[in-house]
Amino acid sequence: MTNHTAPEELNPFEIAKQQFDLAAEYLKLEDSMRDVLRHAKRQLIVSIPVKMDSGHVEVFEGYRVQHNIARGPAKGGIRYHPQVTLDEVKALASWMTWKCATVGIPYGGGKGGVVCDPKSLSIGELERLTRRYAFEIAPIIGPDRDIPAPDVYTNEQTMAWIMDTISMVRGHTELAVVTGKPLSLGGSYGRAEATARGGLYVAREACRVKGVDLKGARVAIHGFGNAGSNFAKLATGDGARIIAICDSRCGVYAENGINVEAALRHKDETGSLLGFANAEEIPCEQVLETECDILVPSALENSITLKNVERVKTKIIVELANGPTTPGADLALADRGIFLLPDILANAGGVTVSYYEWVQNQYSFFWTEKQVNDSLEQTMRTAFRSVHEKSGLHNTDMRTGAYILAVERVAEATRMRGIFP
Numbered sequence: 001m002t003n004h005t006a007p008e009e010l011n012p013f014e015i016a017k018q019q020f021d022l023a024a025e026y027l028k029l030e031d032s033m034r035d036v037l038r039h040a041k042r043q044l045i046v047s048i049p050v051k052m053d054s055g056h057v058e059v060f061e062g063y064r065v066q067h068n069i070a071r072g073p074a075k076g077g078i079r080y081h082p083q084v085t086l087d088e089v090k091a092l093a094s095w096m097t098w099k100c101a102t103v104g105i106p107y108g109g110g111k112g113g114v115v116c117d118p119k120s121l122s123i124g125e126l127e128r129l130t131r132r133y134a135f136e137i138a139p140i141i142g143p144d145r146d147i148p149a150p151d152v153y154t155n156e157q158t159m160a161w162i163m164d165t166i167s168m169v170r171g172h173t174e175l176a177v178v179t180g181k182p183l184s185l186g187g188s189y190g191r192a193e194a195t196a197r198g199g200l201y202v203a204r205e206a207c208r209v210k211g212v213d214l215k216g217a218r219v220a221i222h223g224f225g226n227a228g229s230n231f232a233k234l235a236t237g238d239g240a241r242i243i244a245i246c247d248s249r250c251g252v253y254a255e256n257g258i259n260v261e262a263a264l265r266h267k268d269e270t271g272s273l274l275g276f277a278n279a280e281e282i283p284c285e286q287v288l289e290t291e292c293d294i295l296v297p298s299a300l301e302n303s304i305t306l307k308n309v310e311r312v313k314t315k316i317i318v319e320l321a322n323g324p325t326t327p328g329a330d331l332a333l334a335d336r337g338i339f340l341l342p343d344i345l346a347n348a349g350g351v352t353v354s355y356y357e358w359v360q361n362q363y364s365f366f367w368t369e370k371q372v373n374d375s376l377e378q379t380m381r382t383a384f385r386s387v388h389e390k391s392g393l394h395n396t397d398m399r400t401g402a403y404i405l406a407v408e409r410v411a412e413a414t415r416m417r418g419i420f421p
């Protein structure tokens with residue numbers, strides 16, 4: 001039973017281990033295997049001296065963690081955020097391991113982060129920071145080793161700088177060293193919206209299971225970055241009504257539906273949703289408590305916790321963010337019959353199209369947007385079915401079902417490879 005009085009664990013790596021342990025228990029995994037899979041294979045901490053525009057040098061701290069490579073090279077994004085910690089990056093790296101296994105793409109899990117406030121850096125400072133960070137992690141990344149991609153506050157420009165830096169160091173163009181690149185530089189059609197599109201594909205499946213009609217469904221989206229804003233656009237295309245959204249500054253609410261294109265234009269022009277017309281301004285956290293059919297946490301970790309879970313009023317949750325729900329909140333949601341699509345399934349569309357990009361780079365042969373989206377749809381629907389089946393088989397929720405599926409796959413690969421030497 002959920003303990004509502006004890007202070008809740010909010011360290012993402014501790015949470016990631018709890019989620020893993022639960023699946024390991026279901027699978028009756030041997031202790032030595034649990035030990036192996038709970039640990040990150042490699043953690044690199046780097047100092048990044050950057051010449052600032054003012055002339056002085058500031059030193060930033062960066063990380064790259066490779067959690068597991070049993071099923072293939074490490075894969076995962078790079079995050080720029082003032083609150084990045086090594087434990088957070090370790091958690092995110094392990095979630096990548098389980099995510100890639102859930103959708104069955106041949107990667108392990110990795111993640112990177114730099115402690116910085118990207119909003120206060122000039123474009124020149126961002127470029128110098130990115131290039132030096134890329135140089136510092138160069139020894140452990142590469143198309144066959146560890147392939148970074150965008151995450152919170154990094155984008156295709158960041159990836160282009162990393163690709164160029166690694167290419168300069170190695171003396172040849174290394175397209176497949178990162179994914180999420182611009183189309184002009186070996187990027188893939190469909191990668192930019194892939195996280196949201198993958199989320200929509202599994203949301204459609206969840207609607208079928210729960211008997212919710214996506215057409216006319218009321219959707220609340222917490223976080224209006226790449227994943228959240230693209231989900232808003234795509235879900236509108238399915239006839240859903242986006243009634244609440246927020247970015248890091250403020251939230252907006254409109255019972256009759258928010259004009260998503262107009263909200264995006266406003267954010268592009270002014271930098272935030274603050275002052276967006278034709279909608280009521282609300283506090284960001286209120287988006288999570290909006291009565292709706294589908295709630296889409298698409299910001300950061302620990303958004304739905306024991307503090308607010310009782311006020312969450314939705315039928316379906318689509319976790320486009322990584323780690324937005326704590327284990328305590330998970331139990332409370334399951335008790336109330338709320339159908340939650342876990343991050344390692346719901347947001348796996350991003351890394352899935354990253355995989356397609358990496359494949360296209362290695363073959364120097366590029367797919368059409370339709371090929372990308374059709375393949376993504378197939379992958380996401382198959383993954384949904386497998387997770388739903390597992391959760392049914394073990395009479396548990398979708399997160400635990402996904403973990404059981406993923407941990408089983410990684411454990412099997414580890415067993416077959418054996419422990420070196």
Ligand code: GLU
Nearest residue numbers: 076077149151350351354
């Ligand atoms: N950062 C994204 C994620 O958390 C994408 C990772 C990738 O494409 O490698 O899944």
